[in-house]
Amino acid sequence: MQAIGVKESLPITNPESLVAFETEVPHPSEDELLVQIKAFSVNPIDTKIRMGLRQAIKRPRILGFDGVGEVVEVGKAVSDYQVGDQIYYLNSKIKPGSNAQFQVVDPKMASHVPQSVSLSEAAALPLVSLTAYEALFERLAIPMHSKTKQSILILNGAGGVGSMAIQLAKIAGLNVVASASRDETRQWVESMGADAVINHHHNLVDECELLGPAAYEFDYVLDLHGLDSHFDEVIELLAPNGRLCTVGDGQLTVDSEDFKSKSLSLSFESVFTKSFYKTQNLNSQHQALHQIAQWIDNKELKSPLTQTLTGLTVENIQQAHAVLETRQMIGKLVIEL
Structure with missing residues (x-):
């Protein structure tokens, strides 16, 4: 062959x-x-x-x-x-x-x-849908059909995994904010079902505050971008008892006190494990x-x-x-x- x-x-x-x-x-x-x-x-x-x-x-x-x-x-x-x-x-x-x-x-x-x-x-x-599925429903432990209106921030929503994660999160009943940095990627994540879009090239907290009068607090964050430059912002945006899953590349240095004060959890997803x-x-x-x-x-x-x-x-x-x-x-x- x-x-x-x-x-x-x-x-x-x-x-x-x-x-x-x-x-x-x-x-x-x-x-x-x-x-x-x-x-x-x-x-x-x-x-x-x-x-x-x-x-x-x-x-x-x-x-x-x-x-x-x-x-x-x-x-x-x-x-x-x-x-x-x-x-x-x-x-x-x-x-x-x-x-x-x-x-x-x-x-x-x-x-x-x-x-x-x-x-x-x-x-x-297969690869992108399974990665998104496992990240959302296994690592983040999101209920398949949430009865309460929980929220998720998906960093880098325009790639293959992000495209599927947005759609699966909507099936689960979540309010979805996704990040995109260009006009064409913003349009794409909106077509996938994102409720709001922010720019991951800017400060995430500032971007989320622009969405409404009160700053967002997310129950879940799915990182598909790399947390190197946004880690402190993500910690600030997560609600108490929130969950963070990363699939992105990059070095990640974690201060346990950042997680203890809010009782946050951190997980990693590889579809090949x-x-x-x-x-x-x-x-x-x-x-x-x-x-x-x-x-x-x-x-x-x-x-x-x-x-x-x-x-x-x-x-x-x-x-x-x-x-x-x-x-x-x-x-x-x-x-x-």
Whole structure:
């Protein structure tokens, strides 16, 4: 099969930053699926891993951490899928990725695709929707249908995770304030359902005070931006007993007294924890993807897809990496095969 991978950490403008190569079609174990890939999304983690190799490697590493595919082989211990099924899925960080024609998939990290959207729209969903789902409902422990009007601040609402987090928070019944720094990103987060928008390039407390006569106090904050420059502001904005979850990059130095005085809690979210450590609740990702597909088909959620490229080529994946490295991507970019 054809695949595209990375052998050495090079700028994306270097023609050798990604390479095409031929490799054998993988074989699933008894509890796995083999899929023929139809589309995959490109995520920031792809660019980070491409630039994070400590040294050049002989065998290219295939990137790609989610996608959509048609099941072509079913392990004998798998009962919920059959050949011909269309599934969307998350990939483990330690297995060959979706930048290829075929891929082995763990059914605990997959579900049948939503029926009301295109395969490309479905391919934009797994990594970002699962990250948002776990951050909101597991790390922040937000009730699925809040009876009281609680509030959440989502920092960087225009990316893929932010787009899904805004929508999921609205499903949970929260009042959502999201941050965006440009006119086009502001319009995007409003289209995702944000009740108000602030600029994360400004002081967050000042921005929130402009929303009304009284300063906001948030029950929850989801950081997708990096707390380096806003940590003190976030602590001030959190209500007593509030919860903060960060998915963003950057260094974070925490003074426990900041949290003790308000009885705040801090958590971190990585969508790859369950598969990397083989936790007993890995199947929760299948359950979440199943629920997300239902919400999509019920028109309660929409795909964050904004850009599509066609063809499994080095040039297309390089173009996708280049777009993400501008750090101005709105929504998600998908490559169709």
